[in-house]
Amino acid sequence: SRLDLKISAMVMAAEPQFHVLAVDDSLFDRKLIERLLQKASCQVTTVDSGYKALEFLGLREGVEINDPDAVSTSPVIHQEVEVNLIITDYCMPGMTGYDLLKKVKESSAFKNIPVVIMSSENVPARISRCLEEGAEEFFLKPVRLADLNRLKPHMMKTKLKNQMLEEIEKPSKVESGTAAAVVEPEVKDLTEIGIKIVPLQSEVEPKQVHLQVVQQEDQTMSNNKRKSVEEGLSTDRSRPRFEGITTAV
Amino acid sequence: MDAHVAQLQMQYRNYILSLYQQGFLDDQFTELKSLQDDGTPDFVAEVLSLFFDDCVKLVGNMARALDQTGTVDFSQVGANVHQLKGSSSSVGAKRVKGLCINFKELCEAKNYEGCVRCLQQVDIEYKTLKAKLQDMFNLEKQIVQAGGIVPQVDIN
Numbered sequence: 001s002r003l004d005l006k007i008s009a010m011v012m013a014a015e016p017q018f019h020v021l022a023v024d025d026s027l028f029d030r031k032l033i034e035r036l037l038q039k040a041s042c043q044v045t046t047v048d049s050g051y052k053a054l055e056f057l058g059l060r061e062g063v064e065i066n067d068p069d070a071v072s073t074s075p076v077i078h079q080e081v082e083v084n085l086i087i088t089d090y091c092m093p094g095m096t097g098y099d100l101l102k103k104v105k106e107s108s109a110f111k112n113i114p115v116v117i118m119s120s121e122n123v124p125a126r127i128s129r130c131l132e133e134g135a136e137e138f139f140l141k142p143v144r145l146a147d148l149n150r151l152k153p154h155m156m157k158t159k160l161k162n163q164m165l166e167e168i169e170k171p172s173k174v175e176s177g178t179a180a181a182v183v184e185p186e187v188k189d190l191t192e193i194g195i196k197i198v199p200l201q202s203e204v205e206p207k208q209v210h211l212q213v214v215q216q217e218d219q220t221m222s223n224n225k226r227k228s229v230e231e232g233l234s235t236d237r238s239r240p241r242f243e244g245i246t247t248a249v
Numbered sequence: 250m251d252a253h254v255a256q257l258q259m260q261y262r263n264y265i266l267s268l269y270q271q272g273f274l275d276d277q278f279t280e281l282k283s284l285q286d287d288g289t290p291d292f293v294a295e296v297l298s299l300f301f302d303d304c305v306k307l308v309g310n311m312a313r314a315l316d317q318t319g320t321v322d323f324s325q326v327g328a329n330v331h332q333l334k335g336s337s338s339s340v341g342a343k344r345v346k347g348l349c350i351n352f353k354e355l356c357e358a359k360n361y362e363g364c365v366r367c368l369q370q371v372d373i374e375y376k377t378l379k380a381k382l383q384d385m386f387n388l389e390k391q392i393v394q395a396g397g398i399v400p401q402v403d404i405n
Contacts, residue, residue: 028299028336035284035292120335142277142339145284 023088040148050095084155090119105134254397278341304375327356
């Protein structure tokens with residue numbers, strides 16, 4: 001797609017460093033995911049529990065440290081810790097990966113960070129539950145480099161969105177003070193690089209590409225590895241991404 | 250090229266191929282090797298070391314759980330099998346993983362005799378694999394010491 005081409009061009013030009021937070025209670029699995037992510041050219045931070053993950057993000061005991069008010073649009077408030085993706089094991093003692101996913105998606109500061117769940121068990125009900133809660137992807141272990149490389153467009157979009165949002169929030173050449181007027185001049189730039197304000201449309205595109213890729217892989221791999229619930233990728237997943245733009249000034 | 254090095258490299262290639270052909274290793278092991286590079290030359294060795302430490306721990310747990318004079322907690326055994334299945338799968342230890350799949354079923358069926366026998370097999374299997382991989386690493390060391398490069402082995 002045009003968006004992918006633009007993203008590839010930008011990645012090659014700027015070589016942005018994606019920062020991934022990896023969560024797994026097993027040392028063995030942490031070592032693996034860390035190496036995989038490094039090989040995929042990502043900066044990695046590993047933690048051994050959901051609690052530590054939230055602490056790292058700046059969320060402690062459900063209280064958001066840096067969230068000034070409810071209508072804040074910037075997903076990255078805690079500037080020192082920019083996380084472009086969270087990848088977490090599902091089965092963990094105490095706080096499961098699902099619990100962590102929920103906490104992240106419930107937080108206004110971090111809900112835009114894509115979350116990926118990993119599990120060694122192929123349980124369709126578990127997979128659809130996670131996807132419904134807003135997980136970007138669900139990977140069956142052992143996770144492979146090819147899986148992580150598929151995440152790059154997701155991380156790139158988030159990074160771009162963050163940059164766009166920062167741009168939009170800057171006081172700009174506007175006649176009226178309404179949010180619509182502020183957004184309008186920027187919309188042209190966004191559509192030029194293929195990001196549309198309407199979240200659902202743009203979210204669906206990459207998923208369809210992903211499905212095709214998965215199907216090709218299934219033909220070459222003898223074991224069924226990836227998400228078994230392909231149908232579970234419903235298009236009516238409502239994950240407000242740009243919701244904030246229309247309400248904020 | 251030194252004939253000695255060439256001979257060692259051929260030995261190494263054949264050895265690796267035999268490990269795959271005999272079902273000790275699968276393509277996940279190939280994936281692990283591909284993650285190792287000049288910057289991380291010990292990655293595979295470190296991962297394998299963690300895996301074998303896990304084996305010792307988990308087999309120990311299972312042996313204790315199955316050694317009860319009273320009732321056996323099969324869910325406890327099952328939980329350990331699950332972990333071992335996960336790590337063996339992640340490392341490409343094909344035979345160990347296969348045994349774990351059987352083991353899981355035996356736990357679910359609460360088949361005591363079956364579990365005890367399976368555990369013995371798991372114990373033998375991981376130790377056999379450990380010895381084989383040690384031989385592989387020794388060959389690598391010999392090649393390097395003889396001034397050669399460890400060849401990439403194409404498993405197809």
